[in-house]
Amino acid sequence: MDTAWQKFKNNIPLRRFVVLLLIIACLYEIRAMMNTVLLTFIFTYVIVHLIHLVQxxxxxxxxxxxVAVTYLIILALLYFVVTIYLPMLVGQISKMVKSVMAFYESNESSRLASHVTRYISKGEIVTQAKRVGTFALHTVTNFGSLTIATFMSLILSFFYTIELDRMIEFSKLFVKSGYFKWLFEDIRYFGKKFTNTFGVVLEAQFFIAICNTALTMIGLAFMHMPQIIALGLMVFILSLVPVAGVIISLIPLSIIGYSVGGIRYVIYIFIMIMIIHAIEAYVLNPKFMASKTELPIFYTFLVLLVAKHFWGTWGLIVGVPIFTFLLDVLGIKSAKKSKKKASK
Structure with a gap:
């Protein structure tokens, strides 16, 4: 028995394969907390690189x-959003509700209803209304859970980075342990590879968010929308959010667009957002990801299509990092890094 156990520990490829399966199983078990895990990793990665850049x-x-100054700036931005942007959004929502009620009480609504029921059955209208209500409830629920996950991730990343040196020294104790030293060495091995891979893709996502924001602000300027800077800040922040960013950014833009130009502006904004995110998904993502990961654009495009099919919106974010991570683990290709990062 001892001989078989020793052979297993000495067989590094088999051992690392088993450890990788254990990590995947653990991540699957905590899949309900995946938003918190991913956001904590992103916040911590950004703050740690900011620390290295400043120092x-x-x-x-x-x-x-x-760390203290960085999180004070984050709190100031949150205060700006709560005190300035949210009251503006609430005002726009109240205006939209009044407009909808006025439209409902007018004669135009009855005319529109008669034209709609002429071509669509009442049962189909009820079914579609239920679907819209379910989608709206699901969106609100996702937004609430995402807000809680963001808040918890900020707290966790703050406690990690405020004691960064102590965290590094304490984490080294696991690798020096006597019983399962090999296990923690393999976890550190996969952790370093995933950090390098995901960090490279995070840089690409940052540039994609900048392009997203620039295109959106140009479109809003042509439509003469109010407070473009505040809306641009919202679009930039939400472009970094993987799952609900598109839906959340579309809702306030549509509400404000309706109060400015009516249903015509809502259609314009919907078309604009769909075009911009189509460019992001099928042009910017392959281009930036390919340049950062040294993958051919064809492979990047194919991975995005397959990942989006299996994981939905998450696939556009984690598809290329996971594929690059697997290539790195298999020794086929590693993510592109600068010499300074490689030396670190």
């Missing part, structure tokens, strides 16, 4: 001060 030019600045 590269100002090495005497302590880590705690950088």
């Amino acid at each position: 590269r030019y100002f090495p005497k600045i302590p880590t705690g001060l950088i």
Whole structure:
């Protein structure tokens, strides 16, 4: 028995394969917390790289001060959103409700209803209304869970980065343990590879969010929408959110567009958002991901299509990182990194 166990520990490829299966099984068990896990990783990755960037030019600045100032800026931005953007959104919603009620009480609504029922049966209208209601409820529920996940991720990333040096030293104790030293070494091995892979893709997603915001603000400027800067900030932040970003950004834009130009502007905004996110999914994603991961555009495009088919919106975010991670683990291809990052 001891000989078989020793052979297993010495067989590094088999051992790492088993550890990888254990990691996948653990992630599957905590799939309900995947938003929190992913957002915590993203926030921590960004803050840690910000710390390294600042300390590269100002090495005497302590880590705690950088983290404290960064999170104070984040809190200030959240305060700006709550105190300025949300009241504006509530005002636009109230205007939209009044407009809908006025339209419902007018004669035009009865005329429209008669034209609709002439071509569509009442049962089909009821079915579609139920579907819309279910979709709206699901969207609100996702938004609430995503808000909680974001809040918890900010807290977790703050506690990790505020004691970054201590966290690094404490984590090294697991690798030095006597009983399962090999297990923690393999976890660290996969953790480093995934961090490098996902970090590269995170940079690409940041540039994609910038392009998204620029295109959206140009479209809103042509439509003479109010407070373009605030709306652009919202679009940029939501472009970094993997799952519900598209839907959440479309809802407030449609509400504000309806109060400005009526249903015609809602249609314009819907078409604009669909075009922009089609460009993101099938042009920007393959281009930026291919340049960062050194994958041919054909492979990147194919991975995005397959991942989107199996995982939906998540596939456009995690498809290329997982594929690049598997290539790296198999020794086929590694993600492109700068020499400084590689040396670190």
